[in-house]
Amino acid sequence: MKVTILQFPGTNCEYDTQHAFEQLGATTEIVWHKAETLPSDTNLLVVAGGFSYGDYLRSGAIAKFSPVMKAVTEYANNGGKVLGICNGFQVLTEAGLLPGALKRNDGLHFISKHHTLKVENNDNIFLEKLNNGDIVNIPIAHHDGNYYIDEAGLADLEANGQILLRYTDAQGELKNPNGSVSSIAGVCNKSKNVFGLMPHPERAMESILGSDDGVKMLEGFLAS
């Protein structure tokens, strides 16, 4: 299992992501954004979190024009598995690989804390190790995590089972930290090979550090 992790100027979660996947037994490679091709043995491509290009213009807006993104789009369109975490989610929406957009948090503050999430659809490789309705405790750390999609788009997401996770309290009741439409924390594309979420599963790998709920999420990719 080979996990390729993208690194843009300003990416800062690539080493956490690498550590998390290596702990699960995967081999990893960090690829600089100037690369024009991806390693041919890539089984999963991760767009890691951070602040690519300092979030200038809009989060993820400039990264989508990095040389590597052409290869990423091709990889995704050929059915390759792609996971975007936090800034990676923003990059994938800007690049048009995932629906919707991420706006400034409603409260205008940067939010950094553990948050409970409810698993909405587990019929995909990312969440198949979890059950629908499971509650996971995963850190969030973002300023622009306010997911927006119009009503027609939201209906599509619902109908196709593309909503992966929603922000809730520990009992599973919706609790929205940032104003996201329908409390959405993560979505996938229609063909369920491109995944994006604002919370950081790679930061929830050891219970001594607050939660190991991220293990089951990332393990889904290794099993397939």
Next chain:
Amino acid sequence: MTAIVNVSLKAGVLDSQGKAVHHALDSLHFAGVEDVRVGKQIVLKINETDKEKAMAEVTKMCEEILANTVIEDYKIELI
């Protein structure tokens, strides 16, 4: 030629910054403000004298990068 591009959130997309500024104006007792929208302005100096061509080019820039048309509208002014 100079192109002034104003980018703002679409009508119907909640503008949290605009709302915060509105609250601030209220608390400073500026009455009569009905709504506030906060946007950004991008000023481009372009090497083009034909207005039509300039407009077409800047429109393309807006669609491709300057605005995210999922959530934002843009207006272009050429001077």
